[in-house]
Amino acid sequence: MQQIREDILDFLRAQSFMDNDIHFDDNESLTKAGIIDSIGLLELLDYISESYSVEVPEDMLTPDNLDSVQGITNLIIKLKDERS
Amino acid sequence: MQILDEFNKDIDRLSMDLRNFIKENVVDFRKKGVVLGVSGGVDSAVTLTLCVQELGEENVYGLLLPEKESASSSTPLGAEICESLGVKYEEVPISPILESLDIYNKKDQLIKRACPEYDPEVHKTSLALPDFLDGGSINVPYIKLAKDGEIVAQHRLKAKDYLELIGLQGVKQRSRMIVQYMYAEQMNYAVCGTTNKTEMVLGQFVKYGDGGVDIEPLADCYKTQVYALAKHLNVSEAIRKRPPSPDTWSHYTSDQDFYWRMPMHSIDQLLYAQEHELPMDVIQENTGLPEEKIIKALKNFDVVRKNTEYIRATAPVFTLNGNY
Numbered sequence: 001m002q003q004i005r006e007d008i009l010d011f012l013r014a015q016s017f018m019d020n021d022i023h024f025d026d027n028e029s030l031t032k033a034g035i036i037d038s039i040g041l042l043e044l045l046d047y048i049s050e051s052y053s054v055e056v057p058e059d060m061l062t063p064d065n066l067d068s069v070q071g072i073t074n075l076i077i078k079l080k081d082e083r084s
Numbered sequence: 085m086q087i088l089d090e091f092n093k094d095i096d097r098l099s100m101d102l103r104n105f106i107k108e109n110v111v112d113f114r115k116k117g118v119v120l121g122v123s124g125g126v127d128s129a130v131t132l133t134l135c136v137q138e139l140g141e142e143n144v145y146g147l148l149l150p151e152k153e154s155a156s157s158s159t160p161l162g163a164e165i166c167e168s169l170g171v172k173y174e175e176v177p178i179s180p181i182l183e184s185l186d187i188y189n190k191k192d193q194l195i196k197r198a199c200p201e202y203d204p205e206v207h208k209t210s211l212a213l214p215d216f217l218d219g220g221s222i223n224v225p226y227i228k229l230a231k232d233g234e235i236v237a238q239h240r241l242k243a244k245d246y247l248e249l250i251g252l253q254g255v256k257q258r259s260r261m262i263v264q265y266m267y268a269e270q271m272n273y274a275v276c277g278t279t280n281k282t283e284m285v286l287g288q289f290v291k292y293g294d295g296g297v298d299i300e301p302l303a304d305c306y307k308t309q310v311y312a313l314a315k316h317l318n319v320s321e322a323i324r325k326r327p328p329s330p331d332t333w334s335h336y337t338s339d340q341d342f343y344w345r346m347p348m349h350s351i352d353q354l355l356y357a358q359e360h361e362l363p364m365d366v367i368q369e370n371t372g373l374p375e376e377k378i379i380k381a382l383k384n385f386d387v388v389r390k391n392t393e394y395i396r397a398t399a400p401v402f403t404l405n406g407n408y
Contacts, residue, residue: 042242062222
């Protein structure tokens with residue numbers, strides 16, 4: 001879980017306009033904090049698909065699952081578990 | 085307080101003030117009239133009418149700028165309002181410009197990547213976002229395939245395909261801008277824009293496309309106010325009843341489907357409430373929405389406004405400030 005969280009943080013730092021030194025709460029809204037926008041969200045979905053070989057189904061495209069580091073981490077773990 | 089009443093208030097005075105704005109700016113720019121892209125929609129119909137009332141029909145030139153994917157009703161509705169106001173107009177299809185840049189072919193290939201069953205001979209296409217008030221607050225766009233007017237499939241886009249698609253689609257509005265300036269400079273006219281406040285606030289226009297104009301009379305009027313103006317100015321019912329749309333997809337895609345993600349009256353009332361910092365009970369009473377959805381919508385506006393700052397911005401200039 002910690003590795004996934006770190007990967008997500010690295011992805012957000014690399015793909016978004018985030019300052020590398022910025023710190024934020026794992027439950028903070030990424031859209032409201034301006035860390036991710038609508039294009040960033042699509043990039044995130046592509047990243048999840050390519051890095052973890054899982055597709056996020058329509059009914060999981062919710063703010064709870066995709067708008068915070070904690071939510072994204074939990075979602076990936078859940079999708080990986082379902083796959084295996 | 086009724087927000088919709090505020091939108092309908094003083095429409096006669098608003099109409100006169102907009103006319104004065106048009107005249108003052110055309111004179112200030114030392115231009116002899118205005119060129120306007122007439123789409124068959126309500127914004128251009130209202131703007132055209134105000135320009136004709138203030139400048140006279142002999143100083144206004146209408147351009148109908150359809151392309152292969154425009155709705156079949158757009159050109160006849162545009163021609164009809166130009167004729168009813170006695171405005172000279174011309175139809176300049178922009179499809180050859182788009183074809184010269186291979187836009188349609190590139191768009192077909194891209195849609196095929198996202199939707200393997202796509203057949204350009206069979207399907208019409210549109211781009212849509214999930215309804216905001218219906219629970220879908222995640223902003224994931226879908227390509228929809230329609231057959232005989234019915235949606236038969238929808239697929240999510242990859243980020244790079246979405247970005248390419250936005251670039252391809254923007255060539256439509258930017259081609260129109262090029263044609264409008266070609267005519268405006270030839271006639272020594274100004275280009276008059278038709279963007280309204282709802283679009284301006286949400287960044288719902290193409291930078292240097294429909295946003296590439298000399299004056300924007302309607303840019304501080306919410307879309308609901310534009311409809312009130314349209315009624316006041318006797319714009320035809322056919323234009324007033326047409327769902328507002330950028331008209332850039334072969335399957336007619338309304339502003340509600342892609343930009344607003346909620347009905348026009350809801351979005352305008354919420355934007356107005358945010359602008360005027362109205363208390364929650366007044367917003368609830370006006371919109372009929374629960375507090376939780378109102379808070380989500382207002383926060384979403386903040387995000388959209390921030391994400392679209394670039395579209396509204398003019399190019400920042402580095403000033404020397406006498407230091408060099």
